[in-house]
Amino acid sequence: MTAPPSLAEPAVRAATGAAREFGRLFTMALDVLVLMFRRPFQPREIVQQFWFVASVSILPAALVAIPFGAVITLQLGSLTAQIGAASFNGAASVLAVIQQASPIVTTLVISGAAGSAICADLGARTIREEIAAMQVLGVDPVHRLVVPRVVAAMLAAVLLNGMVSVVGVSGGYFFNVIVQDGTPGAYLASFSALAQLPDLVVSELKALIFGFLAGVVAAFRGLNPRGGPKGVGDVVNQSVVITFLLLFFVNFVITALYLQLVPAKGS
Template identity: 45%
Template sequence: MVASDALAKNAAKPIRAVGGFFSMALDTFVLMFKPPFAWREFILQSWFVARVAIVPTLMLTIPYTVLLTFTFNILLTEFGAADFSGTGAALGTVSQIGPIVTVLVIAGAGATAMCADLGARTIREELDALRVMGVNPIQTLVVPRVLAATLVSLALSATVVLVGLTGAYLFCVYVQHVSPGAFVSGLTLVTGPADVVIALVKAALFGLTAGLIACYKGVSVGGGPAGVGNAVNETVVFTFMALFAINVVATAVGVKATL
């Protein structure tokens, strides 16, 4: 009897967690459009997430782009079509490198930082103090962080594309001796405005989802400082899983929409 009760309790725990997450997400979406909006917290969190994410973004973008361009140009050289290196660089950077780097950075740096911040506030009972004073912590703390993560994800995606294409240009022109004019003219051969829009939409979804997961794990943390560490680790895992799933689905929808 005791074993069955423990098994039922363990089985119900993830279900309660999923229900709590969607409940908080619904409250967040509702309170986004309800005044007053915490502008100060939104600006501070946007700067906070951007500060912890910009360096990892740059460190990941250049190696990924150079690796893609180098591998793709070897294949093009075999076919005698090295002048189309800009086409491959644009397609890979906009459609895949941008989203993948955004996933890695948002999940590994931005979301964990937000979760640790909210988790520390939770174990210090700051959220309970806000509730006692009649202040909704979802509106004052969660909404600004979710919107900040969404905004920074858009900025990161655009940064990845710009830095990636610049790095690919320098590598192709000065290392692999591709004609600069041919590289630039090939950028828009396959990749168009629709692909850029889809990449930005994916980035916004990444930021929104990562922000919601990080905030939920932060506000629901328990067990003291050790619980904060566990929540941060769980945030990385769950955010990776969710964002890669979103990337697959969004990429498939984007391919169908642009054909």
């Protein structure tokens, strides 16, 4: 008689499969990093992909940045007023928007709007066997198709992050002054007293890394669909979810390192 299957076997298989997929994703990320600096470069394709990513992401990112900045400012304004530190509301709100909210919002929009389209495009090419045909002809699909899209996502993330920061800070300033009757001078003075250039640098660095992750995950899932057209739809959903999970984990790591390595202004 054969022994009944253990209840742990499905969990072990799932964990093994997830680890294998993560290893393949990590390998592809390393390949993309290497191929970015390998000739021939594709400036025309990069510009076209950048324009696509920016055009589908700029309006949603700006619209999302306004309520994000407003919610952070209103919440922090309420808390600082309760503890008698309302004069520091500007610094707390601006730093929270620039360091945390802005790169996350920017990349989430890029992943949902542009990353899903990139994943669907590569998935459709894969099930039509265009990728296999390129490999037969000796063309590396990662170098030809993936690298321009990843570079475009990185550039768009960095530039859109600056725009989202400005829009979010402006929205927070407006709601603090108009809704909470804050003092414009105190808001700006506390911001200039506590903020420093590394805060903006780490925000842009986060956007660059997050854009890289969003592009690589979208391309990886798009090159590995299963089950025909339905599989393409499945990998599009998976790419967005995986990107979201990676973003929050990597954001935690970068923030923890930044707070440990870069001293606060005035300390």
